[in-house]
Amino acid sequence: MNAIGLLAQQLETVNVRLHHSASDLSAEELVARPVPGVNPIAFLVWHMARSQDWAVNTAIRDVPEMIMREPWSRSPLAVPGIGTGFELEEAVALAPRFHRADLLAYADAVHADTLSWLRTVDETILDQIPDVAAHDARHPEYQTPGFRAEMDSGPEHDEAVGSRGGLPVWIFLTSVSITHLHRHLGELDLLRNLLELKRT
Secondary structure, three states: OOHHHHHHHHHHHHHHHHHHHHOOOOHHHHHOOOOOOOOOHHHHHHHHHHHHHHHHHHHHOOOOOHHHOOOHHHOOOOOOOOOOOOOHHHHHHHHHHOOHHHHHHHHHHHHHHHHHHHOOOOHHHHHOOOOHHHHHHOOHHHOOHHHHHHHOOOHHHHHHHHHHOOOOHHHHHHHHHHHHHHHHHHHHHHHHHHHHHHHO
């Protein structure tokens, strides 16, 4: 399997897992916080889809994100930012406006758009270093101190900047759009288990 095919397969796995974990969530579960200090589940699912939308469409491609296109630009999901750098109070306030059907449909739209783009490129793109700072500069929501502090730090960021001069495309696909989402899916499953324990 070539690298593009492998990435597509991994992205498909993320989407399948998201549906497995979130497709039967109730309205009450979407806004639940089974332990203090955690983000509501609806916010978590929204953040996962928004992260991939940003990574592929803004960071890599410098094209309008799905959330800026119809019909998503008119939906309750069209909140500036991707959740990175948000305060807990913001996440709690936003969660009630996010409905399961909309969240999954948006995640599916981002996934389909990503796969459609991947089919048009070859492996040479993976080592390219997009000008993410310039791409983000067009978006005030990506200039906030909270967003910048989280996105401009961390071992992967520091190593890539130090050795390559920036983050290559493959990091935005493997780290932001795949492993990052798998971590949040584990968090989602844990929160669901905690909710189930509270009911018994």
